[in-house]
Amino acid sequence: xxxxIIFRIAGIGILISVLSIVLKQANKEEQAEMLxxxxxxxxxxxxxxxxxxxxxxxxxxxxx
Amino acid sequence: MLLKTLGITLIIAGCGxxxxxxxxxxxxxxxxxxxxxxxxxxxxxxxxxxxxxxSRALERTARFCGTxxxxxxxxxxxxxEAREGITAGEAWMKGLQALKNNAELKAADLDILSTAALQxxxxxxxxxxxxxxxxxxxxxxxxxxxxxxxxxxxKLWAYGGxxxxxxxVLLLL
Amino acid sequence: MEIAQIVGLxxxxxxxxxxxxxxxxxxxxxLSIVFSITIxxxxxxxxxxxxxxxxxxxxxxEINYFFLATVLKILGVAYLGEFAAAICQDxxxxxxxxxxxxxxKIIIAVMALPIMIAILETLIDLMPG
Numbered sequence: 001x002x003x004x005i006i007f008r009i010a011g012i013g014i015l016i017s018v019l020s021i022v023l024k025q026a027n028k029e030e031q032a033e034m035l036x037x038x039x040x041x042x043x044x045x046x047x048x049x050x051x052x053x054x055x056x057x058x059x060x061x062x063x064x
Numbered sequence: 065m066l067l068k069t070l071g072i073t074l075i076i077a078g079c080g081x082x083x084x085x086x087x088x089x090x091x092x093x094x095x096x097x098x099x100x101x102x103x104x105x106x107x108x109x110x111x112x113x114x115x116x117x118x119s120r121a122l123e124r125t126a127r128f129c130g131t132x133x134x135x136x137x138x139x140x141x142x143x144x145e146a147r148e149g150i151t152a153g154e155a156w157m158k159g160l161q162a163l164k165n166n167a168e169l170k171a172a173d174l175d176i177l178s179t180a181a182l183q184x185x186x187x188x189x190x191x192x193x194x195x196x197x198x199x200x201x202x203x204x205x206x207x208x209x210x211x212x213x214x215x216x217x218x219k220l221w222a223y224g225g226x227x228x229x230x231x232x233v234l235l236l237l
Numbered sequence: 238m239e240i241a242q243i244v245g246l247x248x249x250x251x252x253x254x255x256x257x258x259x260x261x262x263x264x265x266x267x268l269s270i271v272f273s274i275t276i277x278x279x280x281x282x283x284x285x286x287x288x289x290x291x292x293x294x295x296x297x298x299e300i301n302y303f304f305l306a307t308v309l310k311i312l313g314v315a316y317l318g319e320f321a322a323a324i325c326q327d328x329x330x331x332x333x334x335x336x337x338x339x340x341x342k343i344i345i346a347v348m349a350l351p352i353m354i355a356i357l358e359t360l361i362d363l364m365p366g
Contacts, residue, residue, distance in 0.1 A: 002275045009271050010253040011234045013264030019227045026220035040263050054274045057281045062313030
């Protein structure tokens with residue numbers, strides 16, 4: 001079931017936002033921003049794989 | 065399933081404790097700078113008021129303060145008492161090396177202390193007294209900076225460790 | 238009851254999205270993309286069975302299969318376009334959403350051209366003279 005991936009991405013997102021808050025409190029704002037970007041890149045890699053899966057399925061079902 | 069849960073717990077606990085250790089280090093540094101200042105004050109009084117010879121003064125200071133700050137003084141006094149012809153400055157540097165290995169002090173703190181190598185036992189009492197006051201003030205500044213670091217860095221290390229562990233778990237799962 | 242699972246998942250995702258949107262809108266957009274894709278893929282299997290039934294019907298009625306194929310393609314384009322447009326809108330990018338809708342309309346119109354031509358020809362044939 002693909003449902004697990006939703007929770008994984010949500011978990012990563014929440015953890016990254018918490019970590020960025022903690023970093024901002026410690027006056028390390030640039031590192032917080034870099035961390036956010038790194039997290040987005042990592043998650044995007046997962047999402048891109050998912051999107052290619054989606055397009056394959058749509059193409060096969062609708063004979064596009 | 066059980067193995068997985070065990071692995072997850074291990075990773076999170078491991079990263080969390082690494083983070084907590086980092087937080088503890090920052091706390092320790094503040095206490096150590098304070099200890100250092102008190103010990104140097106004691107040394108100053110020994111030298112300037114009681115006129116104790118340097119090796120004796122260092123030994124008594126070592127007994128006065130606790131570890132790990134005492135490493136500095138034990139090593140330097142041992143170096144002088146060995147009478148192998150090394151100067152007070154070199155003995156002090158040896159002590160600093162021991163301190164570096166055993167304490168959480170940063171390079172900046174150790175630098176302040178190394179300037180003492182040139183002065184120890186070299187000039188008259190008045191000069192030494194002035195010099196000690198200078199070191200005391202510089203260490204005071206470092207202590208305040210360390211305190212600031214504690215306020216901002218403690219939470220970062222403590223929470224950051226657990227969060228990094230959880231992220232590793234989520235990514236690898 | 239699959240609908241219950243999907244509803245539960247959707248509500249949970251909505252709550253998570255609200256939390257994420259406050260702190261990191263980026264992750265919220267990504268999460269909504271992932272959720273949409275997951276639901277899509279889940280529903281595609283059902284969609285496949287519907288389409289195969291329709292194909293069988295057209296086979297029996299002996300309509301040119303080309304028409305059904307075109308309609309299906311248009312359906313696919315519409316679904317994909319709507320999926321992207323909704324996500325862009327949720328992320329606050331109205332302009333991007335409108336452009337996606339616009340593009341999908343154009344593509345659908347192009348796909349529908351042969352059918353329109355066929356209808357026109359049939360009409361012309363039907364008209365006297």
